[in-house]
Amino acid sequence: MPELPEVETVRRGLTPAMEGRRILRAEARRPDLRFAFPERFAERLTGTVVERLDRRSKYLLARLGSGETLLMHLGMSGRFSVTADDLSRQPGDFVYAAPANPAHDHVVFHIEGGVTVTYNDPRRFGFMTLYETDHEDAQPYLKALGPEPLSNGFSEDRLNDAFKARRSPVKAGLLDQSVVAGLGNIYVCEALWRAKISPRRLCNSIPGVRSARLAPAVRDVIAEAIEAGGSTLRDYAGADGAMGYFQHRFDVYGREGEPCHRCEDSRVERIVQSGRSSFFCPSCQR
DNA sequence: CCGCGGACCTGGGGGC
DNA sequence: TGCCCCCAGGTCCGCG
Numbered sequence: 001m002p003e004l005p006e007v008e009t010v011r012r013g014l015t016p017a018m019e020g021r022r023i024l025r026a027e028a029r030r031p032d033l034r035f036a037f038p039e040r041f042a043e044r045l046t047g048t049v050v051e052r053l054d055r056r057s058k059y060l061l062a063r064l065g066s067g068e069t070l071l072m073h074l075g076m077s078g079r080f081s082v083t084a085d086d087l088s089r090q091p092g093d094f095v096y097a098a099p100a101n102p103a104h105d106h107v108v109f110h111i112e113g114g115v116t117v118t119y120n121d122p123r124r125f126g127f128m129t130l131y132e133t134d135h136e137d138a139q140p141y142l143k144a145l146g147p148e149p150l151s152n153g154f155s156e157d158r159l160n161d162a163f164k165a166r167r168s169p170v171k172a173g174l175l176d177q178s179v180v181a182g183l184g185n186i187y188v189c190e191a192l193w194r195a196k197i198s199p200r201r202l203c204n205s206i207p208g209v210r211s212a213r214l215a216p217a218v219r220d221v222i223a224e225a226i227e228a229g230g231s232t233l234r235d236y237a238g239a240d241g242a243m244g245y246f247q248h249r250f251d252v253y254g255r256e257g258e259p260c261h262r263c264e265d266s267r268v269e270r271i272v273q274s275g276r277s278s279f280f281c282p283s284c285q286r
Numbered sequence: 287c288c289g290c291g292g293a294c295c296t297g298g299g300g301g302c
Numbered sequence: 303t304g305c306c307c308c309c310a311g312g313t314c315c316g317c318g
Contacts, residue, residue: 003311034294034313058312076312077296104296123295125312141313168289177313184311253311274290277309 002058002074004149004182005222009229009244010080011055017082017115018050018062025110033106034075034127044068044130045109057145057181069133071141075125085114145181149222154180156215159206166203170214171273173203180218186253187225189279191217193252198285199271199278224249252279260284 002010026045028037038044049065062070072078107119107128119126131139146162147153162179163170173179174188183191192199194217197210206214229244247254251261256270256279266283 006311073312075295076310101297121295122297123310125295127313166288172289175312186311275292276312 002076002078003184003187003225004055004058005187005225005229005244005246007058007060007074007182008055008226010074011053011060014060014080014082014117015053017084017117018109018111019053020049020051021115022047022049022112023109024112027108027110029106029108033121033124035129037128038130041128041130045070050111056142057148057177058184059141063133067133068130069136069139070128070130071139072119072128073126073141075121075123075127077123078119078121078126081118081120083116083118144178146176146178147180149180149182149218154215154219156211159211159215160208163203163206163211168203169199169273170197170201170203170206171199171278173206174218175274175276182222183218185276186250187218187221189253190221190251193280193285194221196284196286198282199273199280201286252281255279 023045024047026042028042031037044066045064048068050062051065052063054061054063058073060072060074062072064070101120101122104120104122104124105118106121106124109117111117119128129141136142147158158180162176163173166173170192171188174183174191175185177183189199191214195210195213197206197214201210225244225246228246228249252268255268258268260266260268260281260283263281263283266281268279269282271278271280
């Protein structure tokens with residue numbers, strides 16, 4: 001579920017349920033997700049107001065009145081559901097259906113106004129932690145992140161700098177969160193298709209004409225995916241947490257054996273790179 | 287320092 | 303129907 005566009009979609013969905021509201025009670029129903037929860041986790045959340053809900057890369061950052069930030073990562077299978085007494089009455093408000101298996105409801109926030117936000121994560125690759133907001137520069141998960149793909153910090157020049165001395169395949173280069181933050185397997189495959197670059201091509205051969213195609217391809221696919229996710233918020237109820245409808249616009253991801261959308265005489269191939277599937281058109285991606 | 291493979295978990299789908 | 307293997311949107315750690 002969660003690359004940058006999905007996490008941004010979740011952020012927008014959770015905002016009306018959480019922002020400006022007090023957490024009356026928090027429950028951690030087990031001692032850990034991927035990692036142990038921090039000391040007194042539930043107690044530190046209880047009674048504080050969520051002043052703002054931010055996102056950095058694939059991390060959700062709840063700014064708390066206590067001076068701490070609650071950092072949340074959805075891993076591979078993390079989902080939030082929201083139930084509310086009154087939220088669903090407002091246009092644009094956001095209510096997720098309850099997830100399928102309550103055995104994996106690991107964290108529950110009881111929020112003022114009759115709102116309940118539940119974190120469900122079957123695989124438990126997600127995690128949550130708390131840190132002093134004033135010390136965010138030292139936060140280990142955030143410290144090494146590269147620029148947001150939609151920010152001014154991400155550009156053709158940025159790719160040139162990051163890739164010129166790098167010998168790994170560009171697929172791995174774009175998955176490196178210190179190069180550009182927030183891409184995952186799907187959007188890397190899609191961006192490389194748009195830029196007509198083979199996932200096997202080495203990073204150090206990207207600077208130049210290919211960076212000039214790749215930077216806008218990354219930006220465009222992320223922006224379009226956010227747009228697609230945002231426009232289908234209300235359809236999430238009862239469905240997979242954050243797919244939006246961008247899945248119907250994939251050009252290569254999950255399309256092994258199907259025709260390339262650019263060259264009709266060629267079919268999408270799947271290869272494995274660093275243990276993960278890469279989908280690409282061997283004809284137009286070089 | 288870099289790059290890769292394995293580990294961490296559970297569930298769904300396909301093949302037999 | 304049951305079982306087994308493969309696959310999955312992420313990240314960290316240890317090895318070479």
